[in-house]
Structure formats: structure tokens, C-alpha cells
Amino acid sequence: MGMTVKRIKDQRTPTVFVHKVADIRGGVSVKVSELGGDWLREGAVIGTPTNGICPVVKFAEVLAAVESTGKTIQVGKFHNFKVGDFIMATVGSLAYEITAIDTTTSKTVDTITVATTLGAIEKGAFIMEAAAKSTTTTSALKYTPLAVVGTGKPIDANSNINTDAWVLGVTKSNPLPTAIATVLKGIINY
Numbered sequence: 001m002g003m004t005v006k007r008i009k010d011q012r013t014p015t016v017f018v019h020k021v022a023d024i025r026g027g028v029s030v031k032v033s034e035l036g037g038d039w040l041r042e043g044a045v046i047g048t049p050t051n052g053i054c055p056v057v058k059f060a061e062v063l064a065a066v067e068s069t070g071k072t073i074q075v076g077k078f079h080n081f082k083v084g085d086f087i088m089a090t091v092g093s094l095a096y097e098i099t100a101i102d103t104t105t106s107k108t109v110d111t112i113t114v115a116t117t118l119g120a121i122e123k124g125a126f127i128m129e130a131a132a133k134s135t136t137t138t139s140a141l142k143y144t145p146l147a148v149v150g151t152g153k154p155i156d157a158n159s160n161i162n163t164d165a166w167v168l169g170v171t172k173s174n175p176l177p178t179a180i181a182t183v184l185k186g187i188i189n190y
Contacts, residue, residue: 013041042151060127086139089128094118144183
């Protein structure tokens with residue numbers, strides 16, 4: 001009988017929870033087929049489940065201002081976007097497809113390239129996953145936010161992730177887009 005040993009390289013993943021109050025009993029199963037990257041971070045937002053499996057509500061903080069004609073967006077690591085996702089800067093704005101993600105040039109920044117410009121985006125603003133392409137002002141979040149992941153886990157493309165999810169709690173340094181934070185009323189972030 002053989003034994004499998006998996007090695008995981010420490011990536012200095014962020015710890016964001018200060019106080020955990022109420023979770024989803026028994027934890028949740030997170031859908032990995034839609035995730036990019038190799039880590040589901042603590043503080044990631046999950047959406048309402050379909051057939052018992054929760055999707056990730058993907059978003060990323062913009063680390064450098066984007067010009068109105070810019071097609072590349074610099075974001076922090078651990079965002080879970082992948083090529084083919086549609087992204088938007090705000091709900092009810094333009095949404096276009098990600099055509100490339102550069103994860104290797106920098107240890108702290110990923111560069112996301114979109115097919116068509118999303119318009120000017122300020123440093124410190126966010127990009128979020130949109131439900132579909134939008135050439136007008138009809139974009140919407142792909143998933144409705146439900147809870148925040150309490151334990152970061154490595155992503156294995158062959159199986160969904162089982163983790164804890166919190167609906168009431170206090171986080172620190174876990175910036176959330178307003179469109180997501182207003183739905184997660186039980187999560188206080190400072």
C-alpha cells in the first residue's frame with residue numbers, strides 16, 4: 001500500500017479574522033472548478049450554494065490607477081480570477097472578459113488584462129466578477145454574497161474545498177467592495 005505526501009510551500013497568506021461569532025454549521029463545500037490560483041484565502045467571500053456547493057464571489061483590490069483607455073489592471077495576489085472570467089469595476093457598469101493574467105513577474109502583484117477597457121479605475125478601488133459581458137450599464141455580481149471563509153486552504157483542482165464559513169464576525173485588513181460589504185451585514189471590517 002502506497003502513501004502520498006503533498007508538499008505545500010508557505011506563501012504568507014493573510015490572516016484577517018479577529019473575532020468569529022457565528023458560522024454555517026458543519027462548514028461548506030467550495031466549488032473549485034471556477035477558481036484560478038492555488039490558494040483560497042482566509043477572508044474570501046462565498047456565495048449562496050447551488051446543490052450544496054458554494055461558489056466564490058471573486059474580487060480584487062486595484063493596486064495602481066488604471067487610465068480610461070487602460071486594459072491592464074494591477075491587483076493583489078490571492079484573488080482567484082482566471083482567464084475567461086468577466087470583470088467589472090462597479091455594479092451597473094461595463095464588464096469584459098479577462099484575456100490574460102500575469103502571476104509570475106511580481107511576487108506581490110498580478111496583472112490582469114481585459115479584452116476591452118473598463119474605464120478609469122482609481123488605486124484602492126476594486127474589480128469584481130460579473131455575471132456576463134456588459135457593453136452598457138447592466139453588469140451585476142455573478143453570485144450573491146453569503147459568508148466569509150474562515151480558514152485559508154490550498155486549491156486541489158480534483159476536489160472541492162471543505163472549510164468553515166462565517167456570517168457574523170470581525171475582520172481586520174480585509175477590504176471588501178461596497179457592493180459585497182453591504183450584503184454581508186454580519187461582517188465588520190476595520
